[in-house]
Amino acid sequence: MLKNRFRPKKCKACGSKFTPQKTFQVACSINCAIVDGRRNNEKEAKRKAKEERKQIRADKERIKPRRQVEKEAQAKFNKFIRMRDYYRPCISCGKPNAGKWDAGHYRPSGPNPELRFDEENCHKQCVPCNRHLSGNLVFYRQGLIDRLGQSVVDRLEGPQQAQHRSKEDLQEIKAYYTKLAREVERELGVT
Numbered sequence: 001m002l003k004n005r006f007r008p009k010k011c012k013a014c015g016s017k018f019t020p021q022k023t024f025q026v027a028c029s030i031n032c033a034i035v036d037g038r039r040n041n042e043k044e045a046k047r048k049a050k051e052e053r054k055q056i057r058a059d060k061e062r063i064k065p066r067r068q069v070e071k072e073a074q075a076k077f078n079k080f081i082r083m084r085d086y087y088r089p090c091i092s093c094g095k096p097n098a099g100k101w102d103a104g105h106y107r108p109s110g111p112n113p114e115l116r117f118d119e120e121n122c123h124k125q126c127v128p129c130n131r132h133l134s135g136n137l138v139f140y141r142q143g144l145i146d147r148l149g150q151s152v153v154d155r156l157e158g159p160q161q162a163q164h165r166s167k168e169d170l171q172e173i174k175a176y177y178t179k180l181a182r183e184v185e186r187e188l189g190v191t
Helices: 030-063 066-084 127-132 137-148 150-157 167-188
Strands: 101-105 122-126
Touching (some): 122 127, 122 137, 137 150
Antiparallel strands (some): 101 122
């Protein structure tokens, strides 16, 4: 009489103990094998769908225009600035709680693109100062001197070296400030 040489296993479908007849047998009966096969097919379909979504996201990112990537990087940078200065008042008017906040640049990023992502050039500013008073620059300058010192203001007001950021550079900046903003958010316990 031949003795079964395989150890008992647990059926993948129903969970009962059984002694397999073949090396790779995972189900106790044909019905359980069919159920397990369907389950594996569903898992495989979900895995393929997940891979397809990941590929579509990568393709969309790849074909994005440089300007769009720059806008996204700017948004992440601005969020980081607002989180960094979360407990500080407006740099221009000094109001501690003015409602909605912007990340206001001392030297505007349009004519000074090299200062767009300069953390010393950008601070939390209330909406009235930033949007309605065009940055409230006289008081912004004084706030900068008080916070960072005259040497920083002189550097910002002085000549800047021109920079051209490629799409890849902007994607790195976006990833960097996304990570920093998350870390600061976790530290502050805000969302």
